[in-house]
Amino acid sequence: MTKHFPILATLSLAVLLCSTAVAADIVLREKVTPVKSVIVLGDIADVQGVSEAEAQRLSLTPLWVAPPVGEKRFVSRQQVRDVLVSRGYSASDLSVQGSPRVTIGWDPTPKTAIQSVEATEAPSAIASNSMGFRVPSTAMTTGTKSTGVRKAGLTEAERQRQTEAARDAILRHLENESRKFGLIEIDFTLIGRFADLVAERTSDITAFGGKSPWTGRQTVTLAFETEKGPVEVPLSVEVFDRTPVLVAKRSLIRGQLITAADVAIETPSRDARPSTNQVRIHSLEDALGREAARNVREGEIVTNDMCVAPQVISRNEIVEVVSASGGIVIRRQCKSTGDARLGDVVEVELLDSKQRLVARVMGPGKLATLGSSLQNATAPNPAPAGYR
Numbered sequence: 001m002t003k004h005f006p007i008l009a010t011l012s013l014a015v016l017l018c019s020t021a022v023a024a025d026i027v028l029r030e031k032v033t034p035v036k037s038v039i040v041l042g043d044i045a046d047v048q049g050v051s052e053a054e055a056q057r058l059s060l061t062p063l064w065v066a067p068p069v070g071e072k073r074f075v076s077r078q079q080v081r082d083v084l085v086s087r088g089y090s091a092s093d094l095s096v097q098g099s100p101r102v103t104i105g106w107d108p109t110p111k112t113a114i115q116s117v118e119a120t121e122a123p124s125a126i127a128s129n130s131m132g133f134r135v136p137s138t139a140m141t142t143g144t145k146s147t148g149v150r151k152a153g154l155t156e157a158e159r160q161r162q163t164e165a166a167r168d169a170i171l172r173h174l175e176n177e178s179r180k181f182g183l184i185e186i187d188f189t190l191i192g193r194f195a196d197l198v199a200e201r202t203s204d205i206t207a208f209g210g211k212s213p214w215t216g217r218q219t220v221t222l223a224f225e226t227e228k229g230p231v232e233v234p235l236s237v238e239v240f241d242r243t244p245v246l247v248a249k250r251s252l253i254r255g256q257l258i259t260a261a262d263v264a265i266e267t268p269s270r271d272a273r274p275s276t277n278q279v280r281i282h283s284l285e286d287a288l289g290r291e292a293a294r295n296v297r298e299g300e301i302v303t304n305d306m307c308v309a310p311q312v313i314s315r316n317e318i319v320e321v322v323s324a325s326g327g328i329v330i331r332r333q334c335k336s337t338g339d340a341r342l343g344d345v346v347e348v349e350l351l352d353s354k355q356r357l358v359a360r361v362m363g364p365g366k367l368a369t370l371g372s373s374l375q376n377a378t379a380p381n382p383a384p385a386g387y388r
Helices: 002-020 052-059 077-086 156-178 192-199
Strands: 024-028 038-040 045-048 062-065 072-076 094-098 101-105 126-128 134-136 184-188 206-209 216-226 229-241 245-248 263-266 311-313 318-325 328-336 345-350 356-363 366-373
Touching: 024 052, 024 077, 045 052, 045 094, 062 077, 072 077, 077 094, 156 184, 156 192, 156 206, 156 216, 156 229, 192 216, 192 229, 311 356, 318 356, 345 366
Parallel strands: 024 094, 318 366
Antiparallel strands: 024 045, 038 062, 072 101, 126 134, 184 229, 206 216, 216 229, 245 263, 318 328, 328 345, 345 356, 356 366
């Protein structure tokens, strides 16, 4: 019995250490106003359940670039957790609680000057508010007859509330379709008569319409009930994807090895609109150590086609090819038939028999076979675009 005591003691100590490990409790706030250009965790949440030093380290973890003055950004618990995991924290050590969605931004500045419209057929005057939306003027046309249903003379604050209600409905719809919760911003115009209709609603607003990829110019319809029956209001909406992406911090030339000093993960500007066939990069690890496939300007979004794996094998280079099957490993000296980058599938020629094999590049001078000899193997799979 005594011979097992050290083992039991070791197991008991391991269980005790595991039970004393405390996950950090991150309690999100509902609404915050940025004070710096970069949002850190301490700006949007309280860190509890850990030591003071660990809480301070977590609180200073950078998350995103702050939205421009007058704009807002919405982030969910899952987005906060994902960013912290990308910064090197373990998901099992993080407990994100508090508000389900954090609003980051400035409160709109109330408008003091309101334009009036004199002609009965003239369109409603449009004024831009501090959030980037264009809101109709509160002044009514002089010749319009009140029907008892139309809410004439809505104040600026009332029109702002209707715009916000429409905005929330559109964002919910676009976030559900694109699965980009808290990462979408929109611009649209709610003209005077539409604002009055929204003010007359007797139900919540729902939105539908638009199409994949759910960014750029979209046509969205608002639907709601009024005392006279159901109403549908079509709107033209400009949708911006604000998911942090890889951006060049300085100019790159073709063939240059990409380092951490050359790129950074940042929120893209609204003017940045890569084509739909370009794949954006959301992690530094997906670009570091790769080569620029073409010249890249400072501030340009770096997409997957702009960086390729480095060339590690040259034509006629003597390489080592490894074959593994059933626990048996065979290493052979071969000659490469062409240049190849990391991950490429190439043909190699055995030095002793001139027999050719198909192999994948695993590193400098190292390959692993895909199958048997070339006569019995299928044609090699092409490498991804830009990797040849």
